[in-house]
Amino acid sequence: MSPTLHVLRDAPLRARNTFGVEARAAWLGVVDDARALPEALARLPGDQAPLVLGGGSNILFVDDPGMPVLALAGTGIHVLSEDTERVHLRVDAGANWHGFVMDSLARGLCGLENLALIPGTVGAAPIQNIGAYGVEVREFVHAVEAFEPANGEFHRLSPAQCAFAYRDSVFKRERDRYIVTAVEFVLPRRAAPRIGYAGIGEELAAMGVATPDARDVATAVIAIRQRKLPDPAVIGNAGSFFKNPIVPAAQANALKAAHDALPMFPGNDADSRKLSAAWLIDACGWKGHRDPLGSGDAGIAASHALVLVNHGKATGRELFDLARRVADSVHERFGVALEPEPRIIGADWPAAAT
Ligand SMILES: Cc1cc2nc3c(=O)[nH]c(=O)nc-3n(C[C@H](O)[C@H](O)[C@H](O)COP(=O)(O)OP(=O)(O)OC[C@H]3O[C@@H](n4cnc5c(N)ncnc54)[C@H](O)[C@@H]3O)c2cc1C
Structure with missing residues (x-):
């Protein structure tokens, strides 16, 4: 099947931003496969760079976007290679971040447990180098696959090319240059849990867990986050x-x-x-x-x-x-x-x- 682009006009964005504010997109293109990006870009109205919208959990619409909006709908998770120590995965940009974290834990992999329950998509994770409870996503990113609208090229950026820093990356500094299409991760099968940060140890003790594994840490992180942060579905x-x-x-x-x-x-x-x-x-x-x-x-x-x-x-x-x-x-x-x-x-x- 060829990759497709679905275009919606005057599309409401309230359900597409976790602040839940009213905004409308004059043109919203939903791309179900990154291979449709060149076609999507060719069909953009006007000559403004599009706003790529993931889960809308790190965006505030003060006004309607004056530019076309693109959403990537691909959600695949593929194992590229594996050995006894680690697994190399490729995840489509539209996949839900927390869903991927839980999927990785179910596969017996470690590393992302401290980043459980962060809303949004996998494609947005490298944009601000998401971080929580002493871990940043850059530690596990092997490569970021991206499309560059200015020259129509697909790239595979190394972590060094991504220039990750605290809540920052090349994707944030050179806004609109790249559309992230997929992220590759290398996750270890075994790793010492990182429990020294912000109450994780206390939460595990309260759970009665003396020797936690990655899934226990995720459970503790989820419990702390649910207590401390308002659920965007409610507020x-x-x-x-x-x-x-x-x-x-x-x-x-x-x-x-x-x-x-x-x-x-x-x-x-x-x-x-x-x-x-x-x-x-x-x-x-x-x-x-x-x-x-x-x-x-x-x-x-x-x-x-x-x-x-x-x-x-x-x-x-x-x-x-x-x-x-x-x-x-x-x-x-x-x-x-x-x-x-x-x-x-x-x-x-x-x-x-x-
Ligand atoms: C309750 C709550 C808790 C949170 N906790 C944390 C936390 O602990 N740590 C943390 O770091 N963040 C946190 N966040 C912020 C947010 O969840 C993350 O930044 C997340 O990665 C945003 O993903 P998104 O798909 O919603 O991105 P969006 O909000 O849709 O987009 C954010 C930015 O990324 C760009 N973008 C999105 N997808 C792409 C793409 N494929 N290619 C190019 N650009 C793209 C957008 O254009 C925009 O500039 C939290 C948010 C909420 C609501």
Whole structure:
């Protein structure tokens, strides 16, 4: 069967973004096989680069996208090679991330258990190098397969070419250059579980598990996430809305001297430190805030200061404006600029003030 492209006009996007905000795509192309991408690109209206939309769990629509929207629907998981130590898999971009994590665990493979229950697609995982509980996806990415619309070429990028960094990669820095079509992973059959981070050990102890395997760790991570993060099916959100800011070490040390409880982590190098955005936002009193403006449905989660939430009818604009006020208050009090983690469509996040 030849690969196909399905085109929808004036398509509603509310069910395609986890904030659950209203937005419409004038042109939405659903590609069921990456081989249809050249045809899809040839049929795009106008000359704007398309917005590739996965699960919509890291995107805020402040307005309707002014560009055509593409969704990749392929969900295949294929074993390319295996030996007694590890398995090399290729996963289509449209596959559900959590579904793939659980599939890998069911095959007896390790590595991705700390990344369980992150929403979204496999194709989006390398975009911001998803990470949680002390693990980043880059550790297991063998190659990223991508289509480059500008020259119509298919590529296979090595991890070095992907230039992964904290919540960053070449795909985020050179936005719209590549459409990720599949991700190759190499997963070990055996690996020491990583349980030193953020309550995993305590959760396992509470589960009565003394010598955890990868599946036990996934169960613990899922339980912690379900307690801490609002379920987007119930309350619209995109997980952490702000990245943890990386600041000069001198600034971090001065802040730490003034605020002993401020969590501080290594930065990109010896001269920088990563701060906890959640702590800074909480210190400004935003946790659990529900905005009286507009619909009254924009807010900050009571369970986690980093999570911007839509209690029902908030618009993308209301959520954006609230996020700006949160960032402004942190900047005013601590002199630290916060940057959003999700992609924002229809508004510009002002460059950090120096
Ligand atoms: C409750 C909740 C918890 C979360 N927890 C975490 C977490 O712990 N760690 C973490 O890192 N993230 C987390 N996230 C954010 C989000 O789930 C991830 O960033 C995820 O990888 C986004 O996948 P998506 O398919 O929904 O991407 P989308 O939101 O659809 O897209 C995100 C960006 O990637 C681009 N993109 C998507 N697919 C492709 C593709 N195939 N090719 C090129 N570009 C593409 C889009 O254009 C956009 O710029 C969380 C989100 C929620 C709602």
